[in-house]
Amino acid sequence: MSAPSLDPTADLLPARMLNEFVYCPRLFYYEHVEGVFLHNADTKRGAADHTRVDAGKGDLPEPAAPTSDTVSENPAGESTTADSKTEIETPSRSATPETIHARSVMLGSANLGVVAKLDLVEVTLEPSFDFGAAPGLARSVCPVEYKAGAPREGETGRELWDADRIQLGVQILLLRENGYTCTEGVVFYRKTRQRVRFVPTAADETWILQRIVAARDCARGTIPPPLDHSPKCPRCSLAPICMPDETRFLQDSIPDAESARSAPIPTQLSLLGFSAEANALANAATTDPAVLAAALGSEDLGWSQLPEPRLPRPAGSGEVRRLMAPDVDTKVFYVNTPGVAITRKGETVIVKDQSGTLAEVRIKDLHHLAVFGSAQISTALIQTLCEKEVPISYFSMGGWFYGLTRGHGLTNVFTRIRQFATAADPEKALPLARLFVYGKLRNQRTLLMRNHVEPPPVALRALKNAATAALVAPDLPTLLGVEGAGALVYFRNVSGMIKGRADDDDELPGLEESVATRIADAQKDFTFDFTTRNRRPPRDPVNALLSLAYSLLTRDCTVAALAVGFDPYVGLYHQPRFGRPSLALDVMEEFRPLVADSTVLTAINNRMITPGDFVRAGDAVNLTPAGRKRFFLAYEKRLGDTVTHPLFDYKVSYRRAIELQYRLLARTLTGEIECYLPFMTR
Numbered sequence: 063m064s065a066p067s068l069d070p071t072a073d074l075l076p077a078r079m080l081n082e083f084v085y086c087p088r089l090f091y092y093e094h095v096e097g098v099f100l101h102n103a104d105t106k107r108g109a110a111d112h113t114r115v116d117a118g119k120g121d122l123p124e125p126a127a128p129t130s131d132t133v134s135e136n137p138a139g140e141s142t143t144a145d146s147k148t149e150i151e152t153p154s155r156s157a158t159p160e161t162i163h164a165r166s167v168m169l170g171s172a173n174l175g176v177v178a179k180l181d182l183v184e185v186t187l188e189p190s191f192d193f194g195a196a197p198g199l200a201r202s203v204c205p206v207e208y209k210a211g212a213p214r215e216g217e218t219g220r221e222l223w224d225a226d227r228i229q230l231g232v233q234i235l236l237l238r239e240n241g242y243t244c245t246e247g248v249v250f251y252r253k254t255r256q257r258v259r260f261v262p263t264a265a266d267e268t269w270i271l272q273r274i275v276a277a278r279d280c281a282r283g284t285i286p287p288p289l290d291h292s293p294k295c296p297r298c299s300l301a302p303i304c305m306p307d308e309t310r311f312l313q314d315s316i317p318d319a320e321s322a323r324s325a326p327i328p329t330q331l332s333l334l335g336f337s338a339e340a341n342a343l344a345n346a347a348t349t350d351p352a353v354l355a356a357a358l359g360s361e362d363l364g365w366s367q368l369p370e371p372r373l374p375r376p377a378g379s380g381e382v383r384r385l386m387a388p389d390v391d392t393k394v395f396y397v398n399t400p401g402v403a404i405t406r407k408g409e410t411v412i413v414k415d416q417s418g419t420l421a422e423v424r425i426k427d428l429h430h431l432a433v434f435g436s437a438q439i440s441t442a443l444i445q446t447l448c449e450k451e452v453p454i455s456y457f458s459m460g461g462w463f464y465g466l467t468r469g470h471g472l473t474n475v476f477t478r479i480r481q482f483a484t485a486a487d488p489e490k491a492l493p494l495a496r497l498f499v500y501g502k503l504r505n506q507r508t509l510l511m512r513n514h515v516e517p518p519p520v521a522l523r524a525l526k527n528a529a530t531a532a533l534v535a536p537d538l539p540t541l542l543g544v545e546g547a548g549a550l551v552y553f554r555n556v557s558g559m560i561k562g563r564a565d566d567d568d569e570l571p572g573l574e575e576s577v578a579t580r581i582a583d584a585q586k587d588f589t590f591d592f593t594t595r596n597r598r599p600p601r602d603p604v605n606a607l608l609s610l611a612y613s614l615l616t617r618d619c620t621v622a623a624l625a626v627g628f629d630p631y632v633g634l635y636h637q638p639r640f641g642r643p644s645l646a647l648d649v650m651e652e653f654r655p656l657v658a659d660s661t662v663l664t665a666i667n668n669r670m671i672t673p674g675d676f677v678r679a680g681d682a683v684n685l686t687p688a689g690r691k692r693f694f695l696a697y698e699k700r701l702g703d704t705v706t707h708p709l710f711d712y713k714v715s716y717r718r719a720i721e722l723q724y725r726l727l728a729r730t731l732t733g734e735i736e737c738y739l740p741f742m743t744r
Contacts, residue, residue: 074170075277077178077232083277085225085294087286092300095281096476096627102299108210122164125241126188126199160187171239176274178233182206184248202243205233212253220258222249231262231270285732291383301385305725308710311382312726312735354547358524358531368530382710389702389715392429396694398687400435400459406443428452430621434690435459453624455617460599460684461610463617465641468624477627480731481645485632488538494648494730494738495635496533499545501652501740503529506552508743509655513559513663524551538635549595556659557592560604561667599682603673606683607665607693611658612650614697619646619653619720626724649723652740657700657716665696708742 076094083090092098101109162185170177184204207230213220222230230247237244246261262270280286288306289295295306395411397404402415411428413421425446430453433439439454447454448469456464484490507525511517528548535541592604600606620643623630633644635651665671675689685693701717714722723741730738 074172074177075175075274077176077229077236080176080232080273080277081225081229083280084228084273086289086292086298087280088288088304088306089298089300090277091280091285092303095285098300098303100299100303102297104210104297105299122167122183122203123162123185123187124199125203125243126201161185162187169233169236169240171236173239174232174235174271174274175278176232176236178229178236180205180233181208183237202245203237204244205230205237205247206257207233207247207249209249209251210253211251213249213251213256213258220256222258222260227260227266228270228273230260231266232274234260234262235267235270285734295385296383298385302387303725305385305722305729307382307385308722308726309729309734311377311710312729312739315377352550354543355524355550358527358547358551368527368534370530376709377711382712384710384712384714386714386718388704388713389718390429392427394429394432394698395423396432396434396691397437398434398690398694400437403438403440404431404433404443405440406446411443425450425452430455432457432617434461453621455621457613457617460682461613461690463613463620466617466620466624468621475627477728477732478629478632480728481628481632481634484731485634491634492535492538492541494727495538495541496535497738497740498635498648498651499532499535499541499548500529501742502545502654503532503548503552504740504742505652505655506548506659509659510552510555510559514555515558515561517558518555521551521555524548538637541635553592553595556604559663560592599680601681602683603671603676604662604666606676606685607662607671608658610685610690610693611661611697612654614694615650615653615658616643616646618701618717619643619650622646622721622724623649625721626728628724628728649720649727652723652742653716653720656741656743657697661693661697661700664700665693670696705743708744709739 079090079094082093164183164185165181167180167183168177169180182205184206186202186204188199188201207226209226214223215221226249230249234244234247246259249258249260250256251258288304288309290310291307295301295304298304397413399413399415399420402413402420405412405414406425409425411423411425411431412419428447431447432455434457444454444467448467451469454467456466458464484494503525507522507529510521510525525548528544528551532541532544532548535544592602595608596602596605597609600609620630623643623646628645630643630646632638633648636642636644636647638644670692671685671689675686675692676683677686678684702715704713704715705719706712707714707719707722719741726735727738729735
């Protein structure tokens with residue numbers, strides 16, 4: 063048996079990672095190479111079961127010198143290391159061998175290139191009457207590994223799973239490398255309370271060494287493909303990150319990736335409203351948005367010559383398994399009162415002012431903390447939230463998103479390397495930017511069709527043509543022009559979706575007279591009549607709601623981008639600017655109509671927000687604290703609403719859908735799937 067040839071400067075490979083490699087190479091790559099890990103019920107239960115095993119202290123006895131009757135296949139190798147974190151009890155001297163237990167033993171070998179933490183080692187000591195050896199030395203050892211499941215039922219009875227076999231086999235080889243006599247190992251399966259012995263053969267040792275080499279080769283290469291509808295996936299803690307079924311579906315469902323991207327626009331198109339000199343879409347960026355919007359709504363036959371994207375078919379029933387929860391089981395905590403102090407008491411967040419405690423929430427129930435205005439946060443709370451990967455977002459009282467605080471739990475940098483390379487190459491960034499805008503325009507059209515009192519055919523046609531034109535924009539300035547023209551068409555028709563204006567005669571049952579009087583007085587100054595989009599500052603109630611909704615959505619897209627491993631400030635469509643989370647704004651384009659605009663329409667049309675909930679400060683119009691609180695509820699309810707995913711045919715919340723889009727973008731940048739697909743509702 064020969065050890066693998068290794069780079070002497072290479073890090074030692076943990077035996078647990080070899081277990082993961084044999085179980086699933088993709089899982090090994092995520093955990094060992096990218097440093098990604100998530101807990102689920104199984105991993106938390108396993109960690110709890112290992113509490114006693116990991117709590118030991120002491121030393122493993124020195125190995126006894128081999129004798130003629132000792133059976134050992136330990137080869138001569140390089141110098142090795144042995145360390146232990148457990149303690150053993152020294153047996154009393156007797157004429158018979160004593161067996162002691164050492165827990166949480168650390169062993170490493172530069173020759174094998176691996177390191178392992180042994181749950182338990184059963185040590186048989188040399189008997190005291192043997193004058194050929196010093197008392198207290200280990201005659202033989204047997205590693206014992208604890209597993210939560212059950213053994214495999216083989217043809218000859220109970221067997222070890224391959225993943226357990228390599229982990230235990232590596233421990234046996236490490237004990238031999240460190241001079242101990244070890245001929246077998248044991249795995250104890252807690253589910254069935256059974257011990258399964260493993261006596262490695264020469265073939266087993268060769269297989270183990272080959273797996274060590276294969277694992278190192280895997281770590282130096284690209285990420286392995288996902289398993290194909292494997293029964294291992296549903297209980298894997300990394301299934302929400304790995305997305306095995308979704309990745310395979312997208313790899314197989316696009317017949318022609320190049321046609322799914324974008325084809326160059328025909329140069330002979332004659333479209334109304336474009337530059338008379340070139341008369342081509344390439345001059346759209348220099349055309350007045352109103353003129354271009356009129357051209358988009360025309361019935362010119364040139365629009366029909368633009369290529370339509372070839373999107374993959376929706377997944378069939380059971381073709382893509384939903385291996386993640388539809389939504390997170392934690393909530394966002396909004397602090398909307400200026401001057402309060404936010405502190406930690408044990409595992410609870412406390413919000414208090416001079417009068418006493420205003421609110422309490424358990425840290426384990428937090429998805430993230432949103433702070434508006436000049437609240438004070440204790441350092442102890444910030445440290446705890448960073449440790450638990452709970453982001454803290456900061457806003458002005460007017461709703462401007464200032465920034466974010468989070469921990470360093472995500473160690474993966476490979477996604478960011480690909481992100482930076484793509485952002486630096488306009489030819490690679492442009493196809494993705496086209497799809498961001500295409501998804502936004504199609505979703506704006508869908509929202510108009512669903513909510514407008516009488517959807518104007520010209521506007522619907524203009525948005526459809528704008529979306530198609532976005533796919534063939536030759537450069538970013540042209541794409542910006544097309545998006546701007548589409549936005550002009552869309553916001554011209556937003557008023558038709560607002561049904562809660564002051565001229566409505568229907569009365570709300572149970573409305574108190576004082577409240578009705580306040581609303582009537584406020585309507586003298588504020589109405590929900592919407593004519594055009596304005597911002598910085600918003601000068602009417604509808605624009606104030608839109609600005610706040612977009613700010614909240616920017617925050618959520620920033621959190622999702624960071625969770626996946628992106629740098630939210632380096633965009634592919636939105637260009638870098640100081641303090642602007644450009645990549646968050648890129649993917650956010652698809653969700654502006656579906657989340658932000660829909661929240662505003664729901665809040666107005668359902669009378670959650672009334673004209674009495676606004677105040678004027680100079681030219682700006684802002685929500686009152688009470689109105690802002692109700693709007694936060696409406697926004698969080700919309701993020702938590704479930705929708706059937708247009709590609710994967712399973713239910714997810716909009717919050718989860720945003721995260722999925724960033725994961726699909728990461729798959730595209732790393733080359734796992736050929737083409738990014740925007741999120742578009744039917």
